[in-house]
Amino acid sequence: MVSKTLTFVTGNKNKLAEVKAMLGKVEGIEIENHDVDLPELQGEPEDICREKTRLAAESIKGPTIVEDTSLCFNALHGLPGPYIKDFLKKLGHEGLNTILAGFEDKSAYSQTIFGYTDGPGHEVHLFPGRCQGRIVPPRGNYFGWDPIFQPDGKEQTFAEMSHEEKNTISHRSRALAGLIQFLQQM
């Protein structure tokens, strides 16, 4: 692969730190950040990510990466999904637990979809990654909904783990693996 500088368009500093930590180990890829709050349409996560990537590339005018992250409750057939940001803001960790109080099934999955395009007018490639787990009362301190998500087979929530441990199993790292493979074949 030829060395490439890619712009990751996100307003989320924690996402940026995780992506930089993981991509930093890959030779030939440099990441720059552009902090724009992109409009996100409603719909399926894939469609939201495709449109977000397309809009971001119009502003970057070159190779562009974005990602969109969902938290999906199985009892609610995948909701809040891509709308988790608003749910979290309005209801908090406690409210998200309360939503599931009437259901026995607390299982959930976290999902990140990375979108990549060479630039405006070029094809958008999507790279999804998931982590299965369940929703628990909050434990630990880290951003977003990490304190209430406990991955399957783990005793800790994402927020209680070291960043390195989260990055070995997370939705984001699994999605990023697909993007890295794609970039390395270019």
Ligand SMILES: O=c1[nH]c(=O)c2ncn([C@@H]3O[C@H](COP(=O)(O)OP(=O)(O)OP(=O)(O)O)[C@@H](O)[C@H]3O)c2[nH]1
């Ligand atoms: O506990 C978490 N662990 C994570 O690994 C994670 N990744 C994202 N989030 C949160 O889930 C919503 C996604 O919305 P989102 O994808 O639109 O992100 P965003 O608006 O913050 O940034 P961006 O759209 O500019 O990239 C936002 O509330 C994020 O804070 C996470 N929470």
Ligand SMILES: [Mg+2]
């Ligand atoms: Mg967003």
